[in-house]
Amino acid sequence: MAVETKRLLTTSKAISEAFAQEMERDPSVFLMGEDIGVYGGIFGATTGLLERFGPERVMDTPISETGFIGAAIGAALSGMRPVAELMFVDFFGVCMDQIYNHMAKIHYESGGNLKVPMVLTTAIGGGYSDGAQHSQTLYGMFAHLPGMKIVVPSTPYDAKGLMISAIRDDNPVLYMFHKGIMGLGWMTPNPRATGHVPEEPYTVPIGTADVKRAGRDLTIVTLSLMVHRALDAAEDLAKEGIEAEVLDLRSVIPLDREAIVASVRKTHRLLVVDEDYQSFGLSGEVITTAVQGAFDSLDAPPARLAYPDVPIPYSRPLEQFCLPNREKIVAAAKQLLA
């Protein structure tokens, strides 16, 4: 019997390890945010770091997002590499100006003379009845605004490697982790939220999609928690002889358009699964990419399964009606092949 030697971590512990290793390596890296100190981050991304690095490098901030995100921008301009955590993406409304008018534009407005090397982390996603102001994903909205990279991991391995890349990047990076991929004890258990993570520091390149499951019959382009749902659906489809390829985008900006086109050329069919609002967002962009790059290869009109254009409801049956899930992905895939 083979001995299991691979170390397993939850995604939240993988992210926390990335922070710790980068802070060990580079004294200019520090963390700031709400409840990241003693609490360890509401979603566990900074657990244990206060004890290890002290309050100067793991700074609890007031609930003052315009203030501390603006401060992260200034610190980045003056030679630091801040990581600022804003608890929920839904809270960005109170500090949007700092993000899209300042963090994202200063490099461009300076004609390339100034850099803003910072990471803005935030939790995204619903499915646990947290209502309309604590459940959104919104990466499509940020992706629409030029000047920030957007990273949206799905696995513990990618989460660590992408975080190390984000911290080392000279651009502002918005790092969005889905609460459902973190492996938190107080969320619905998700076996895919735990996985092998090497102990040594490593990078996963930002802007490179990853084939999480190879297949020949259709391509499912997705990201974040929906990768898990798509992999579950692919197992069901396989039992019926349908081999789905699951392409995990891993970052929205830059978008790995080549990988989308290459996969669609191989499978001839495209289904986009997206937890973000359907219209004017990521799913439309991915489909445009496939149509422009692989039109001749398409055997069917591309399809999408996304969040309907409604605020996220609280009540369980209402929210679950709206969210893409395993069964809906299976049905949409079969319809695409019919």
Place this chain on the structure above:
Amino acid sequence: MPDNDVLREMHHQMVRIRLFEESIQQAYLEGKTPAFDIAAGPVPGEMHLAAGQEPVAAGVCAHLRASDAVTATHRPHHIALAHGMDMKRLAAEIFGKETGLGHGRGGHMHLFDAATNFGCSGIVGEGIPTAVGHALAYKKQGRDNVAVSFFGEGAANQGAFHEALNLAALWKLPVLFVCEDNAWAISVPKEKATAIANNADRAAAYGIPGVLVPDNDPVAVYEVAGEAVARARRGGGPSLIEVKTDRLLGHFEGDPQMYRSPEELARLKDRDALRAFERRLIETAVLTAADAQATWDRARAEVDEAIQFARTSPYPEPAAALLHVFA
């Protein structure tokens, strides 16, 4: 009282700022008559000039090093020049030229200069938190630099102002918050926008020193700013300074100023702080009339050279608009 060299240098700064902005005003109006077309002429877009507010910039920046960060507003030229920004590159940016600070990507409200750690924001109040961040970096790096944020009295009603003051006070950061109270937020007078008479009083809410400079006088600004900068450099934390200053021109060029009477505008012009300061320097024998004239001549030459540089510089390649989104 600052020594005579400092007085003469503040006078020189105020003169070169005034002449620079007068030349920018002239260039801005080219091609915009008889019908005003905001997109026409060698300097398109909005133009916010600071005539009357030079004492604030000259008095504060006299205490700064190029390595001290400064953030300013949509009305940034006086502060940029007083802090040492290269006048040619500033002019070229305003003309949208390749030789400008941002190679034409920023424009007059979005000036960023690595050489003088200068940045500004066209969004009212939102440049203030960045200064807090510069100061946070200085503290972490053990440097004795300070960060200075200039903003108007209108910005003091924005949340960003209050968040920034709270953070800077909480973390005891080397920041100087400078409120340029020119009494007008575009067309709305301060008494119709702000519940208290003096924004300096708001410092009390954050437990930091707040000082009102009631006169638009570079010497008074210099004295108060000197104390605040020194305190910040030695680790004493932030301060708020409010200067009652004057906006001699409209909010932007082309502003019909229906909200101010011709009498008020004439009164403001009569009490022009630059002329008053110059008269005082001559009366107190800090400057002779000939010295003063020489300062104007020297500044005239510098400004003419900068404007000429801007006019004769090439425009950027149009497709270069697509560059520098990411580093």
